[in-house]
Amino acid sequence: MSEESLFREVDEEIRREQLKALWDRFGTYIVAACVAVILGVAAFKGWQYWQHRQALEAGQAYLAAVQLAEQGNAEAASAAFAKLAESGDSGYATLARLQEAAFLASKGETDKAVAIFDEVAAQEGTTPVLANLARVRAGLLLVDSAPVEELRNRVGDLDVEGNPWRNEAREVLALGAYRASDLETADKLFNEILADPRAPFGLRQRAQIMLALIAPKIGGQSAGASGEETASDEDAAAGDAASQ
Incomplete structure (x- = not known):
C-alpha cells in the first residue's frame, strides 16, 4: 500500500468516526426534524384540500340560492343567502350578504339593508371592488332621505x-x-x-x-x-x- 493510499484510508476512517459521533449525538434530533417536515407538508396539503372543499361547497350553495331567486322563491332565496353569509369570510359569504341586503331593500326594509351594506363595506377582508359596491348600493338607498x-x-x-x-x-x-x-x-x-x-x-x-x-x-x-x-x-x- 502506498503512503498516499494509507493517508486516504486513515482520512476516511476519521470521517466515518466523526459522522458516527455526530449521529450518536444528534441522530434523534435529525430524525425528529425530518418527521416534523413531513408532518408539516402533510398538514399544509390537508389544509389546502379543506379550503378547496369549503370554497366548492360555498359556491354550490350560492348558485342554489341564486336559482331560488330566479325561480321567484324570494323567501327561500333570502334564507339561503343569510345562511351562507354566516358561514365565514369567504367571497361567497360576502356576495351572499350583498344579496341578503338587496332582498331586504326590495321589501322596503331600507335601514336593515343599509346596515348590511355598511357592514360589508367596513368588514376587514372584503375586496375593494365589493366594498365599494356596497357603499354605492347603500348610497342609492339613501338618496331620498340622506x-x-x-x-x-x-x-x-x-x-x-x-x-x-x-x-x-x-x-x-x-x-x-x-x-x-x-x-x-x-x-x-x-x-x-x-x-x-x-x-x-x-x-x-x-x-x-x-x-x-x-x-x-x-x-x-x-x-x-x-x-x-x-x-x-x-x-x-x-x-x-x-x-x-
Missing part, C-alpha cells in the same frame, strides 16, 4: 379615474343634488355619466331621462338631453334609479 353631504361622504371618493364604480357614484351624487334642487350639479354629473363610454347602458339611459327632466328647469335644453326620451313622473324616474 343629506347631500352624507352622500358625498359615502361615495364622493369613488368618483375618480379608474374606479370601476365611478359612474354609479356619480349617479348617487347626481340624484342627491337633484333632490336638493341643486340642478346645475345634477345636470353636470348626469352629463358626465352620459359622456363616459364605460358607463353601463342602463345607467346612461337613466341619466338621459334625468337630463330630460332637468332641462326645462334650468332655462333650456340640457347639453345631454336629446329630447327623444321623456318622463311624465319625476319621482318615478329617480326612484327607479335608486332601486337599481
Whole structure:
C-alpha cells in the first residue's frame, strides 16, 4: 500500500468516526426534524384540500340560492343567502350578504339593508371592488332621505379615474343634488355619466331621462338631453334609479 493510499484510508476512517459521533449525538434530533417536515407538508396539503372543499361547497350553495331567486322563491332565496353569509369570510359569504341586503331593500326594509351594506363595506377582508359596491348600493338607498353631504361622504371618493364604480357614484351624487334642487350639479354629473363610454347602458339611459327632466328647469335644453326620451313622473324616474 502506498503512503498516499494509507493517508486516504486513515482520512476516511476519521470521517466515518466523526459522522458516527455526530449521529450518536444528534441522530434523534435529525430524525425528529425530518418527521416534523413531513408532518408539516402533510398538514399544509390537508389544509389546502379543506379550503378547496369549503370554497366548492360555498359556491354550490350560492348558485342554489341564486336559482331560488330566479325561480321567484324570494323567501327561500333570502334564507339561503343569510345562511351562507354566516358561514365565514369567504367571497361567497360576502356576495351572499350583498344579496341578503338587496332582498331586504326590495321589501322596503331600507335601514336593515343599509346596515348590511355598511357592514360589508367596513368588514376587514372584503375586496375593494365589493366594498365599494356596497357603499354605492347603500348610497342609492339613501338618496331620498340622506343629506347631500352624507352622500358625498359615502361615495364622493369613488368618483375618480379608474374606479370601476365611478359612474354609479356619480349617479348617487347626481340624484342627491337633484333632490336638493341643486340642478346645475345634477345636470353636470348626469352629463358626465352620459359622456363616459364605460358607463353601463342602463345607467346612461337613466341619466338621459334625468337630463330630460332637468332641462326645462334650468332655462333650456340640457347639453345631454336629446329630447327623444321623456318622463311624465319625476319621482318615478329617480326612484327607479335608486332601486337599481
